[in-house]
Amino acid sequence: MENQILPKRPYVVIAPFPFQGHISPMLQLATALHSRGFSIIIAHTIFNSPTPSNHPDFTFLPIPDNLPDHPDTSIEKRLDLVKTINTNCQEPLRESLAQFITQGDGNDRVACIIYDTIMYCSEAVAHHFKIPCINFRTVPASVALLYDSLPMLAAQGHIPYPNSKLEDLVPGFPALRFKDISTSDLGSFKDVLEDRIFTNASSKYSANIWNTVDHLEQTELTLFQKRYPLPFFSVGPLHMIAPSSSTSLREADSTCISWLDKQAPHSVIYVSVGSLAVLEKKVIHEMAWGLANSKQPFLWVIRTDLASESECNLLPDEFIQSVGERGCIVKWAPQSEVLAHSAVGGFWSHCGWNSTLESLSQGVPMICQPCNGDQYINARYLSHVWKLGLHFENALEKEPIKQAILRLMVDQEGKELRQNAIRMKENIRVSVSKGGSSYESMNALAELILSY
Template identity: 60%
Template structure:
């Protein structure tokens, strides 16, 4: 039984989306808010549920989602988002209402913070008359770009024509029309509709951004014009929070011993994230591209990420013998530790926003190879605007791969990109340090939640 004299912590409910790039920053936000004196409740789907053992300081409330064996493959991402929200509204309302009923007025929920793609949480907060905020786990630059979709559609830019793919988008330098990857997300009307739903801030009192002001000051200012709510850029969240396990997949730490044997800045680290799928032909081109680059490489091949294969049984004949000890292939890595290792000279990335921030935070230059959705926009900004990477565009082939790796690791061009990445790293360090923009923004966020002045 709780001591009478013990001060009660105000409860904050966090509703993460069950995708790795969304789950990690939400759990880390929970750790940050817990350090500020809040009691954290994670209301999560059963699909891709986090492990409570990794966060004993949190309370966990599973939401019956009725998703069955449905997976978060890129091909059905839109369907997953819509189905998940439709299925979760009633049970989320019920479990939170039951929690509020069990606790007295001094032990109530002071705020719900939900991931933007768990948008039904806003309606739940409205029903329960609770204040709410939204966590944006994507880049502000991507949010600003998608705000223009209705205008571009009205002006006849969609459906995209092959002859226009390389054209720059008016008012959105450096984006090209092809960077709006609509084909993998459904038709343009569906995308505009789901964007309007996920971007709805009608019930929210604030937007929390996993980004850094120095990186996206202009984009944040543009998006602020569209959303008349308070903004709190507190990223990179993983650099603000103490280390914890938020991965849905088991990392193979043996790769760290392999990295210890490699020369500084020599290794190309390859990972396409937790969702993307590749074809056997792409696997072969990547394999021979890595082999022909003559650079050591650490390659993440996620089980099930090669269509028709359980793991690496479809690697081309003779590949392993050719690369020998120069290559290390694993199922998953402790990515942040890998990127912080002195041996890593470049990161071939799918350009998910979490991975981009992790690379920038460690000053690691990138090979940008986006797979779907906002990754295309991220890749363009990383390579053409922030100039911390090379955009490997078009169809994959082994010659292009080997050439791009050599450009990044060996050439003068790569040295300049590394210098840009290191400059970004130092600015980011200052942002999360005491007195920095992200540090201050987090403190302001905590004060606002505690103020009891949030609209309901």
């Protein structure tokens, strides 16, 4: 019998927005699809470009973005940056993809573009080439549902809202208060409502991909599906579906792992507020003394750009002397490896969605200190719906910080949260295993792409 040449599987274009929390899950999705036989094109901006050598099997397509070398990524300028990148990148993305297609051997079929919700210029490019596009959600369904409801809440007169309503529950969202849905750090409600990233009305994508777990968000996923009856695929947590890929834009300091090896099981509080949050120096000092006074071992990520002030020494000398070997401070940590370590018993986090999934996947309960945007919603769900964390809403001062750490790491309340987190870990493990909901959803996504 003659050897048969199997048809080449098509290319899938992955278009992430250039923030760490957006790039990581999309590269993980690309790895998962590549493992199912697809060829992968990463269409990326020059700003925050991923490292091609970490993914030698992918084709990288640099997109000129016409940004300054160090664009302003502060929360106040974030919507402006999203608009600028989409405006600047649409035509270069179209031209680069056209060049790739014309230079191919005729068998390089592009099946679809999978794009980050806020890299929406990809939609117009997909329509130009008459290929399907799929929307990838980097936020949980609970957040997407709330953002999609903002125009309705505005029409009903619920927003903007006076300060007297901050503690009131949001109609239709029994877990959320109005203070949890504030967008003031992004601009006025008028600005937000007019922004493309907060509405689905004008979108023409053919399916939704969610980096979430059915078990965690079944109600929210069902409600979103009713509003937008398109195929949807909950394939998370993607860091567990594609665990071997390196996606960090920063170099992690792995020496902290040997320090963790010397600590007692579940004794360490891991502290990291993500890749973008900026804190005042006085807040960092209060955090430092709260950690020191708790007497708990801690691993603390202090980025070089964490403080709003440009100073080399963010921590007082007496703090370093006070904690000695009980503390380990790094500029960036291999977070998945840290959270998987048996010594880690709690995670003081900004509640970005990737960090939340990584923590829950390892059964680590959280102290929730949201910094901006959707993190407030994540923190509220973690603490009041899923019962997997403590929502820190006090002033960031050393005594409340100390008490929050002890509540999580020592008190009975923390032990109960840890048991809840361990049960969630097992549910997630089942979801990503063969026959589980996320595993089967990824297979269904592959079948959809092959059908294009």
